[in-house]
Every structure is written in structure tokens, then in C-alpha cells.
Amino acid sequence: MSRDELNIKDNTSLFKEARYLQQRENKKQFEAPCSEQETAEALAYSKSAEYMEKNFSRQNVVINPHKACQPLGSVMAALGFEKTLPFVHGSQGCNAYFRSHLSRHFKEPTPSVSTSMTEDAAVFGGMNNLIDGLENSIALYKPEMVAICTTCMAEVIGDDLNAFIGNARVKGVISEEYPVAYCNTPSFVGSHITGYDAMLKGILSYLYTRSGIESKPGSGAESGEKLNVMLGFEPYTGNFAEMRKILAAFDTKYTILGDHSGNYDSPATGEYEYYYGGTKLEEVPQAANALGTLSLQKYTLKKTQEYISGTWNQQIAALSTPLGITGTDKLLEAISELTGLPVPAMLTEERGRVVDALMDSHPYLHGKRVALVGDPDLLIGLIGFCLETGMEPVHIICSNGDVDYNEVKFKEEAEALLAASPYGSEATVHVGRDLWHMRSLLLNDKVDLAIGSSHLKFAAKDAEVPLVRVGFPIFDRHHMHRYPIIGYQGTLNLLSLIVNTILQQLDDHNSGFNFELVR
Amino acid sequence: MDPVRHDEFDSQACGSIAPKVKACPRPKPGEAAGGCSFDGAQITLLPIMDAAHLVHGPVACAGNSWESRGTLSSGPSLSQYGFATDLTDSDIIFGGEKKLKDSIDYIAGRFAPPAIFVYSTCVTALTGEDLDSVCKEAAERLGLPVIPVNSPGFVGSKNLGNRLAGEALLQYVIGTGEPEPETVMGVNLIGEYNIAGEMWDIERLMGSAGIAVTSRITGDARYKEITWAHRAKVNMVVCSRALLGLAREMEGRYGIPFFEGSFYGAKETTYSLRQMAYLMNDREMERRVDRLTEREESRLSQELRPYRKLLKGKRAVLYTGGVKSWSVISALKELGVQVVGVGTNKSTQDDVRRIADRVGDDTEYIPEGGASRIIKTVRERKADIMIAGGRNMYVAMKEQIPFIDINQERHKAYAGYEGLLRLAKELAYSLGNPIWKLAASPAPWDKEAPPYDR
Numbered sequence: 001m002s003r004d005e006l007n008i009k010d011n012t013s014l015f016k017e018a019r020y021l022q023q024r025e026n027k028k029q030f031e032a033p034c035s036e037q038e039t040a041e042a043l044a045y046s047k048s049a050e051y052m053e054k055n056f057s058r059q060n061v062v063i064n065p066h067k068a069c070q071p072l073g074s075v076m077a078a079l080g081f082e083k084t085l086p087f088v089h090g091s092q093g094c095n096a097y098f099r100s101h102l103s104r105h106f107k108e109p110t111p112s113v114s115t116s117m118t119e120d121a122a123v124f125g126g127m128n129n130l131i132d133g134l135e136n137s138i139a140l141y142k143p144e145m146v147a148i149c150t151t152c153m154a155e156v157i158g159d160d161l162n163a164f165i166g167n168a169r170v171k172g173v174i175s176e177e178y179p180v181a182y183c184n185t186p187s188f189v190g191s192h193i194t195g196y197d198a199m200l201k202g203i204l205s206y207l208y209t210r211s212g213i214e215s216k217p218g219s220g221a222e223s224g225e226k227l228n229v230m231l232g233f234e235p236y237t238g239n240f241a242e243m244r245k246i247l248a249a250f251d252t253k254y255t256i257l258g259d260h261s262g263n264y265d266s267p268a269t270g271e272y273e274y275y276y277g278g279t280k281l282e283e284v285p286q287a288a289n290a291l292g293t294l295s296l297q298k299y300t301l302k303k304t305q306e307y308i309s310g311t312w313n314q315q316i317a318a319l320s321t322p323l324g325i326t327g328t329d330k331l332l333e334a335i336s337e338l339t340g341l342p343v344p345a346m347l348t349e350e351r352g353r354v355v356d357a358l359m360d361s362h363p364y365l366h367g368k369r370v371a372l373v374g375d376p377d378l379l380i381g382l383i384g385f386c387l388e389t390g391m392e393p394v395h396i397i398c399s400n401g402d403v404d405y406n407e408v409k410f411k412e413e414a415e416a417l418l419a420a421s422p423y424g425s426e427a428t429v430h431v432g433r434d435l436w437h438m439r440s441l442l443l444n445d446k447v448d449l450a451i452g453s454s455h456l457k458f459a460a461k462d463a464e465v466p467l468v469r470v471g472f473p474i475f476d477r478h479h480m481h482r483y484p485i486i487g488y489q490g491t492l493n494l495l496s497l498i499v500n501t502i503l504q505q506l507d508d509h510n511s512g513f514n515f516e517l518v519r
Numbered sequence: 520m521d522p523v524r525h526d527e528f529d530s531q532a533c534g535s536i537a538p539k540v541k542a543c544p545r546p547k548p549g550e551a552a553g554g555c556s557f558d559g560a561q562i563t564l565l566p567i568m569d570a571a572h573l574v575h576g577p578v579a580c581a582g583n584s585w586e587s588r589g590t591l592s593s594g595p596s597l598s599q600y601g602f603a604t605d606l607t608d609s610d611i612i613f614g615g616e617k618k619l620k621d622s623i624d625y626i627a628g629r630f631a632p633p634a635i636f637v638y639s640t641c642v643t644a645l646t647g648e649d650l651d652s653v654c655k656e657a658a659e660r661l662g663l664p665v666i667p668v669n670s671p672g673f674v675g676s677k678n679l680g681n682r683l684a685g686e687a688l689l690q691y692v693i694g695t696g697e698p699e700p701e702t703v704m705g706v707n708l709i710g711e712y713n714i715a716g717e718m719w720d721i722e723r724l725m726g727s728a729g730i731a732v733t734s735r736i737t738g739d740a741r742y743k744e745i746t747w748a749h750r751a752k753v754n755m756v757v758c759s760r761a762l763l764g765l766a767r768e769m770e771g772r773y774g775i776p777f778f779e780g781s782f783y784g785a786k787e788t789t790y791s792l793r794q795m796a797y798l799m800n801d802r803e804m805e806r807r808v809d810r811l812t813e814r815e816e817s818r819l820s821q822e823l824r825p826y827r828k829l830l831k832g833k834r835a836v837l838y839t840g841g842v843k844s845w846s847v848i849s850a851l852k853e854l855g856v857q858v859v860g861v862g863t864n865k866s867t868q869d870d871v872r873r874i875a876d877r878v879g880d881d882t883e884y885i886p887e888g889g890a891s892r893i894i895k896t897v898r899e900r901k902a903d904i905m906i907a908g909g910r911n912m913y914v915a916m917k918e919q920i921p922f923i924d925i926n927q928e929r930h931k932a933y934a935g936y937e938g939l940l941r942l943a944k945e946l947a948y949s950l951g952n953p954i955w956k957l958a959a960s961p962a963p964w965d966k967e968a969p970p971y972d973r
Contacts, residue, residue, distance in 0.1 A: 046629075065579075
């Protein structure tokens with residue numbers, strides 16, 4: 001078939017045609033109650049400094065939020081374990097949102113079920129739903145473990161998961177041995193990162209306790225001199241691969257606690273399975289004997305870290321997302337310290353190559369003013385990366401930044417990091433603010449570049465700032481999550497993404513004199 | 520096809536003939552099921568583009584859903600903003616009504632919308648917030664419609680949420696305004712949400728036949744036009760059984776006749792346009808419709824020729840839920856595509872009857888069971904393509920099954936004559952893409968045959 005025969009206009013070109021433009025004009029008569037002029041004035045006002053002040057004094061409404069809720073994180077944590085079915089106790093729309101959200105980001109199916117609570121459950125409690133749900137889902141999806149998290153609804157009516165699961169066992173719906181981990185994750189506190197933490201801790205402590213194993217940390221005998229690694233709420237499957245590469249270079253044995261990369265980066269074999277990869281269940285109790293634990297998201301994994309250092313009595317190296325050269329250096333030092341192994345020459349060489357790449361690009365990065373949006377640990381990493389490349393973070397928004405680790409709050413750490421560099425002197429860290437605040441910031445104090453999730457695209461477009469998509473969720477670009485952003489390789493990827501966005505800008509907005517071949 | 524009034528149907532909102540099973544059946548625990556009533560209510564009302572939509576509950580009900588639907592706007596974008604009262608644990612204990620009041624005031628003051636829709640969530644319904652009275656008080660104080668939508672997630676399915684949204688429109692919006700005296704009255708389009716701009720194609724078609732659109736309920740709608748929906752001459756329920764109750768009620772209250780129709784496929788499109796003209800009781804209009812549909816159909820059949828060759832005899836499994844099950848079957852049949860399996864999980868008994876009218880005896884009905892059940896049907900029936908929604912898309916990819924997304928996330932408009940052409944193109948592209956051959960062949964050094972020979 002020739003291409004001409006398939007030439008049907010899509011809505012991008014179609015709706016620019018006169019007949020559609022006319023239709024649009026006609027509709028304006030209904031757009032009550034403002035006139036065109038009033039609308040234009042209001043729009044202009046919304047971009048003013050005066051409005052920014054009002055926007056920042058806004059107390060009681062969130063406009064364009066940048067956080068998801070706890071159970072969404074729990075679902076991701078559950079998918080990090082082998083043949084584990086995430087099970088959301090509440091009304092079913094929550095689960096549908098989580099599945100859509102995660103699938104739209106990773107472009108992969110998300111197996112997760114709901115207890116589909118309805119009005120009668122609201123009155124009498126959700127126990128029957130939970131028990132029926134366990135029976136149905138185990139029959140349908142044949143998981144080897146079920147990981148239950150709650151939603152607002154179950155929390156408000158006060159459902160007791162532990163008792164309900166016990167009753168399910170008494171009723172014979174599940175056997176005494178069948179593993180069911182759980183955690184409480186109401187959405188009205190915390191965010192997706194707290195939910196991730198709650199479920200990871202829930203699964204680790206459950207599997208450890210039921211195994212009857214007594215931890216002998218650093219014993220090595222059973223663990224084979226192993227290291228535990230936790231990546232946390234990790235929207236990049238590529239980051240798992242990068243971590244594996246680094247650990248293989250060190251030639252250390254390790255267990256990744258919570259590895260959802262299999263589920264979100266499985267091959268197309270022609271046959272869909274419900275579960276791919278994940279941490280093996282029997283490895284979890286053994287992990288208590290490891291040399292130590294490396295955490296790559298210290299704010300996200302707060303409770304899990306406390307559990308591991310407390311109950312497992314293990315040494316913990318808690319970092320934030322290791323971005324940039326300095327961030328990766330810290331990572332390698334931490335591995336070296338925990339394992340007693342030297343940093344392999346291969347990685348030192350790679351470091352040199354990436355430093356070289358950063359030098360090549362530095363003239364285009366120096367002094368670029370940047371706005372950042374993201375989760376706390378990612379932001380710490382990004383701030384570090386910006387500062388070491390001479391980019392200047394200006395506006396930083398962290399909606400869920402109300403977290404601390406070892407009594408250091410995210411905001412304090414971010415501010416200290418910024419204060420230690422001359423490139424950080426312009427920056428303000430906003431915690432608990434939303435993307436409508438960011439819009440005001442972008443419009444009133446201009447930047448060259450915005451870095452954040454797809455949700456930032458509306459504010460970035462209003463302010464005509466190019467957006468580099470980093471973090472979660474990325475709905476409108478493909479395959480970003482397959483490329484690591486951590487480690488030296490990740491630093492190179494991030495650098496390419498940023499510097500080429502800047503170079504594209506130069507081409508797009510050239511004055512006619514600087515449309516150059518060589519840059 | 521002659522226009523007929525389906526008077527024999529007794530329409531309960533969730534199905535017309537007296538249902539054997541409960542209307543809007545309860546979801547089953549432990550399955551990977553679809554959305555909730557909150558979701559359904561939002562879906563119905565969000566396409567009112569100039570209104571503000573405020574979610575009263577924890578931030579994530581809005582955070583998980585804002586700006587993620589493909590319902591397009593020709594102008595205002597206020598509906599695309601994610602507004603939430605962001606309740607925290609202390610609000611759950613001490614109540615969030617003050618916060619709600621302040622949020623409404625802020626939105627009214629800052630964005631000056633023609634109306635604010637306020638949605639309850641599981642949390643606010645359980646803690647017993649008095650949404651109605653806060654909205655009523657705010658509406659009086661601000662001189663602005665502030666409409667409570669009582670559709671918390673737990674009351675049931677997405678369909679029920681559509682229905683509750685319809686009830687909110689009936690109670691608070693329809694009949695509260697009047698059009699300019701010179702406005703020509705015509706048809707209300709109910710349950711057409713302008714996904715991928717489909718409504719615009721329909722509107723243009725109606726315009727060519729001289730049929731006016733009175734209110735869009737709610738694709739690319741403006742609040743004001745819905746207030747005078749009661750002045751329309753005809754209601755057309757487009758592909759959403761959940762809003763049938765709205766049409767039914769409007770017939771009772773205002774004497775507006777209604778019919779159910781679809782714009783998927785040329786035959787259904789022609790039928791719908793003729794039905795409109797017939798119910799308008801306008802002979803001249805009927806003649807215009809005849810001329811238009813004849814012209815469009817013959818033009819379409821010319822343009823479809825190359826696709827028909829490609830698509831003839833191809834087999835499809837359709838899993839769209841709800842009314843699209845039957846309406847899309849007609850479209851596919853016109854293209855020569857045989858439907859060998861069809862999902863009925865969200866369909867009413869009427870829908871199932873319509874499906875039966877349109878498919879052969881050997882078509883498999885898939886009542887429930889999610890992805891694995893659909894895949895099984897594709898395999899067993901040796902289907903060539905799967906047509907379903909976004910949550911099943913990536914499962915199809917894993918199984919290397921050509922796929923078309925036809926639900927709310929779709930980016931292509933399939934309504935009307937041009938829509939059928941687009942559908943044909945998408946089918947041809949999806950089936951003919953070289954990637955399927957590549958995916959189905961083993962690596963050169965791996966002799967093992969692919970699991971399923973297509």
C-alpha cells in the first residue's frame with residue numbers, strides 16, 4: 001500500500017483547519033462568565049509577582065500536586081519480591097490508579113489486586129472482602145506470597161489486618177504456612193516513598209521473623225560475605241542494572257532487597273507471566289547475616305534502615321541517590337568500606353571517562369539556572385550533580401520533603417549542600433509546595449532549564465522553559481527508565497540529556513547568526 | 520436502516536430490561552479490577568472544561584489522577600488542574616470542612632470559574648463531612664454554583680460513579696439556565712467525552728446536516744450550555760449506559776425524547792443522524808441527513824477500499840467494557856474484521872443482547888478474568904489483533920499480539936465516517952507492522968519455534 005493512501009490527518013494537524021478553528025470561536029459564547037479581555041487580564045495577573053505572593057500564602061488548597069500516595073509505593077515494593085502479589089485493601093479505584101500510574105511510567109503491565117470494598121464493608125468492616133479477596137486472587141494469580149497494604153478507607157474504619165489474616169487462616173482460606181506480609185499505609189499521611197518504606201519493612205520483618213533464623217550480622221558463613229543493597233522507590237529499571245554492574249566489578253556477593261526491575265523490564269517472549277524476577281523469598285532471612293546494608297535512598301527507607309540496624313544489628317551505609325561524580329564516589333567508598341574491598345580499576349577508569357565528558361560539555365552548563373522537582377533523595381543527588389557541573393539550582397520544590405533521617409531533615413541537608421557551593425547561593429528549597437507554586441516561581445524568576453517529572457510540563461510550558469524529564473512519573477516519553485541515572489554511566493546519561501537539551505534550545509532559538517555546525 | 524424508537528426497553532439507569540443480576544454489580548474482591556465510583560464521577564464531569572474540579576480528600580486521589588485523561592478542550596483548561604483539599608490525619612480527626620470552605624473560596628477568588636464541582640472521596644464520606652451543606656453555603660455566599668458530587672470510591676463501580684455524576688447534573692445544573700432567545704435548539708449529546716477529539720468530528724457532521732448541538736454532556740462542554748440542556752429537542756445517549764438514567768429522567772421531566780446511538784462505524788453513524796432528524800420531526804432535515812449520509816457513505820466506501828483488502832477475514836478480540844463492546848463490533852464488521860471474542864464484564868444485559876445481534880454464534884463472551892482470560896481467547900480463537908484499554912495494552916505487547924487502544928487513553932478519534940477510516944488505518948498499521956514478524960521469530964542461533972504461530 002502506498003503511503004498516500006494512508007494519509008489521514010490526526011488531531012494535531014486536523015484541529016488547525018479553518019472549520020475547527022471556527023468551531024472553537026463559536027464556543028466562546030458559552031465560556032461564562034468572563035470576557036476574553038478579563039480572561040487575558042487574569043492570565044497576565046497570574047504571572048505577576050503580586051500573585052506569586054498570594055499564591056505562596058495559599059493555605060488550604062493544593063493545585064497540581066506532585067506526590068502520589070502511600071499504597072502506590074507499597075505496590076512497587078511488593079513487586080520487588082519473587083512471585084509476590086500486591087494486594088490493596090480498600091475500594092478498588094485506588095488499585096486501578098496505581099496500576100495505571102505504574103504502567104504508564106514503565107510501559108509494562110502491573111499485577112496488583114484490590115479487595116474492592118464497598119458500602120457494606122464501610123459499615124461492617126472489610127474482613128469478608130479481605131478473606132474472599134485472598135481466596136480469589138490466590139486461585140487466579142497463584143502467587144507465592146501476598147503483600148497487603150491498606151488505603152484511606154480501611155484505615156479510617158480501622159480494619160485490623162493482622163486479625164483478618166489470622167481469621168483467613170482459621171477459615172482455611174490460606175494455610176498456616178502461606179506467607180502474607182502486610183503494612184498500614186493511609187494516604188492522608190506520608191507519600192509514595194513512605195508507603196514503599198512501610199511495605200519493604202513489612203516484608204523483611206515478616207519473612208525474617210517467621211523463618212526463626214537468629215541474625216549473626218557479618219558472620220559470612222551462611223551469607224558468603226554478602227552485602228545487602230536497597231534502591232528504594234526506584235523509577236529507573238536501568239539503575240538496578242547499573243548497581244549490578246558496579247557490584248560485579250567489586251566482585252562482592254550481594255542481595256538486592258526489593259528488586260522490581262524484573263517486573264518492569266521483562267522481555268517480550270510471546271508469553272506473559274504475572275511475575276518476573278524479584279528478590280527470592282528465602283534470601284530475605286539470610287540477608288540478616290550479611291556484612292552490612294547499603295541504602296541508596298536514606299529518606300525513603302528510614303524505617304527499613306532503623307529495622308535493619310536495630311533488629312538485624314547491621315552496619316548501614318545510608319546515601320541519597322548516587323548521581324554525579326561526587327555522588328558516585330560516595331557510593332563506591334561506601335561499598336569499599338562495608339566489604340573491605342578496594343575500588344576496582346575499571347570503575348576508576350570509567351570515572352575518568354565521564355569526568356572527561358563533563359569537561360567537554362562544561363562551557364554549556366556553567367551558570368545555567370535550573371529549577372528542580374522531585375522526591376527527597378533524588379533531589380539531593382540532582383543538587384549535587386548541578387553544583388559540580390557549575391549549574392545553579394534556583395527553585396527546588398519537594399512536595400514530600402517533610403522527612404528526616406537521623407534527625408536531619410531533608411530541607412536542612414539540601415540547604416547545607418547548597419550553602420557549601422557558590423553555585424548554590426541563589427537557591428531556595430520549598431517543602432510541601434505544589435506545581436502551581438513552581439509555576440509562579442518559573443514565571444517570576446526565570447531559569448534556563450527545569451528538571452523534573454512529566455507533571456512539570458504544564459508549568460514549564462507556561463514559562464517557556466525546556467524540561468528535562470527525570471524522576472517519577474514520566475508518562476509522556478518512552479524508555480527513559482531503561483537508562484540508568486546513577487553511577488558514572490548514569491552521570492553520563494544525565495549529562496547527555498541535559499547538555500543536548502541546551503544545545504537543541506540554541507538551535508531552535510538561534511538568531512540566524514549562530515546556527516552552527518560545530519558546538 | 521429505519522429509525523425506530525426502542526420503547527420496549529424499560530431503562531433502569533444501569534440497564535434497561537429488568538435486570539436478572541443486580542444493576543451495576545458489585546466488584547469482586549481479589550481481582551485486578553477497574554476504577555471506582557469516584558473515578559467514574561470525575562470522568563463524567565471533568566470534560567466540563569471551564570469549571571473547576573475540587574477533590575475533597577487526601578491529596579493523592581487528585582495526585583494519582585490529575586491530567587491523565589485524553590479528553591480534549593478547544594479552549595479553557597481549568598478542568599485540567601488538579602485541585603485537592605489535601606486532608607491530613609488531623610483533618611480526619613477534627614474534620615476538614617473549614618479547609619473545604621477555604622479551598623472553594625480560594626478557587627472562586629483566583630480562577631473565577633463559572634462553577635465548582637466538589638467531589639467526595641472515601642475518606643470524607645466515612646468521616647461524615649457534610650459536603651452538601653458546605654457547598655450550599657458557599658454557593659450562596661459566592662453567588663456561584665458549587666456542586667457537591669457524592670460519589671466516594673467505595674460505593675461501587677465506575678459505572679455507578681457515571682450515574683451519580685448524572686444525578687448531580689440533574690439536581691444542580693440542568694434547568695438552571697436559559698439560552699438566548701434566538702439560539703436554535705437541537706440535540707444533547709449525552710455520554711460523549713471528546714476523547715481524542717471525537718466529539719468535534721461528530722459536531723461537524725451534525726452541522727453539515729443542519730442539526731444543532733444544544734448541550735454537550737460533557738465532551739468539551741462549557742458549564743453554561745449544560746444549564747439549558749432541558750431546552751433541547753432530542754437527547755442522544757452516546758455510548759454510555761450509565762447516563763441512560765439522565766436521559767430517562769429528562770424525558771420524564773421535560774418531555775425530551777431520547778435514543779441510544781453510537782458513532783462507531785458508518786452504519787451506526789448514519790442510523791444516529793437519521794434518528795436525530797426523525798425525532799426532531801423535521802422533514803427537511805431528514806432529507807438533508809439522507810443526502811449527507813449517502814454522500815459520506817459512498818465517499819467512505821471508496822476510501823476504505825485499500826484497507827478492506829488488507830483487513831478482510833482478520834479476527835479480533837474486543838475487550839473494551841461497557842457499551843463499546845457492541846458499537847465497535849459494527850465498525851469492525853464493516854471493515855471485514857470478524858470479532859471472535861468480546862468482553863462483557865461491564866456490559867448490561869441490553870448490551871449483551873446487542874452484541875448477540877451483531878456477532879455470529881461462535882463468538883466467545885468473556886465475562887471476567889482480566890488479562891489472562893483475554894489472552895487465552897486470543898490464542899484459542901487464533902485472533903490476529905486485540906482491541907482493549909490501556910491497562911491490558913502492555914500484556915498484549917508481552918504476548919506479541921497486535922493491539923489497538925480504544926479506551927479513555929486513546930489518542931486517535933474513531934467516531935463518524937472519518938473515524939472509521941482512522942480505525943481502518945490503525946488496524947492496518949498495527950497488523951502490518953514488521954515488528955511482529957521479528958518478535959515471533961527466534962534469534963538466528965536459537966532454533967526453537969515461537970510459542971504461537973500467527
